[in-house]
Amino acid sequence: MLALSIQNLQKKYQGGFQALSGVTFDVQEGDFFGLLGPNGAGKTTTIGIITSLVTKTGGKVRVFGIDIDDDFPAAKRLIGVVPQEANFSIFEKVQDIVTQQAGYYGIPRREALVRSEKYLKKLGLWEKRHVPAQQLSGGMKRRLMIARGLVHEPKLLILDEPTAGVDVEMRRGMWDFLVELNRQGRTIILTTHYLEEAEQLCNQIAIITRGEIVENTSKRELLRKLNKETFFFDTKNPVSAVMPLENTEFSFMDDGTLVVTKNKSQSMNRILAHLDQQGIVVDSMRNKANRLEELFMEMVE
Amino acid sequence: MMRSNWISFTSIARKEMIRIFRIWLQTLVPPVITISLYFIIFGSFIGSQLGDIDGYDYMAFIAPGLIMMSIITNSYANTVSSFFSTKFQRNIEELLVSPTPNWVMVLGYISGGMTRGLCVGMLVSLVSLLFIRLPLFNVPFTILFALLTSFVFSLAGLINGIFAKKFDDISVIPTFVITPLTYLGGVFYSISLLPDFWRTLSKANPVVYMIGGFRYGFLGITDINVWAGLGMLLLFSVVLFLITLYLLKKGTGVRC
Ligand SMILES: Nc1ncnc2c1ncn2[C@@H]1O[C@H](COP(=O)(O)OP(=O)(O)O)[C@@H](O)[C@H]1O
């Protein structure tokens, strides 16, 4: 079953900026799905549309088969969301924030109190339950929003850059918590601009940039692609065939340029020696730009 | 589904109550002090110099008007400031991402406006009892006018809150529209005492009917047609409610 299916999603903000131009991806039930992309790529906009905070200007969104245009309330019951920036009232008390949210989902108060206790304890906030939210540290605020997002026990949990600005130790703790949630069968979508985070947590990764999905694949496949580099070899004489070499792919361009794709860890010497044995003389070589790599450079900046 | 909506409503209402009583020094005390001053100045000091109006002394005449004024101002103030601060702190998103229907959300906020409006109205009534003995001529009318007026101004405040983009926006309408309409709405005088031109003009002021009807409930005297007043309040209630729903459906001020 698909936990989420997004087709050709479009968003043009008032003022005319096109934030999403045809975003399409699916998330399988049980996945830990990473939406990876640099700032301004459209991650928050996409999540905004799924959770009704942003109105789409085109496309389809289905949550466990429910089209949000047909029955948004039913879809909302299945989704829990942890936003990028704090969006609770700082004057309200920690437990009130969680029980109120349960109430908005129609959970009776008695049950809401039980659940808020459960999740506040899990997230290490139970001692702070009577404290106004403004007295919490940044990391605690984030955990409060996770507790709030879980209180109606959604099948799909969406977290928007949950570890941005969180210290390393707490990040580890949060990762463990999320992995455990996912192991218990909850589908999780997480946005991030850290490859490392997506790599640690996600089994499926889509990359978004400038409002478009440019890659959507398993983590293994993505890492494999990232681990490769491609070179153009200009040879003295045109080449049309090369003996195979392990972990290396050879192909040819029309003008006789030899294209070599190798694992990063593999030495260039081995390849040159291999070509030399066959009497192929390499005059010069150029590195082919790696689109994914460029993208990650952009994210790190 | 009904049960879910009910729980959702009570959650919003509860949050609004907590807010009103958490900041009671801002929400409950100032209006009571202001209105008490009106009682002392206009009722005692100036009123003692004036003759009766329709058989009631001036203090008794203005008491219902002052109570109504406090209901109007506080119902409006509560929804506009609560809703705007909910937008400002972005915790409106807590409601928006939930399955709570818009009409439940509207009723939830209105329950806050009405709680504050009627609480202050009650406190002001108690204060007035220090100065006068207020008769109660027609209890259902008194209650109906208080409830409906509070409902209407809670809605108006909510609409203001929906449109408000910055803090200034929540005081413009109260300052330039509501306060003048209330002061000119017959709190301090009977419009039948006005010159023709002003009397006719006053009849276009909805607040005149609200205060008129409310005063009728207490004193049994009136300068307007109370049934017209009641009809108008019902009409306003329905129309403003529909406008609010329409705005929320469109996402005005809350969704981008
Ligand atoms: N309310 C808005 N009005 C206009 N443009 C917006 C609005 N919100 C976001 N944008 C623009 O849309 C683009 C995508 O933003 P966002 O979805 O927040 O990206 P991300 O979460 O990936 O950093 C950005 O260029 C941003 O400036």
Ligand SMILES: [Mg+2]
């Ligand atoms: Mg973002």
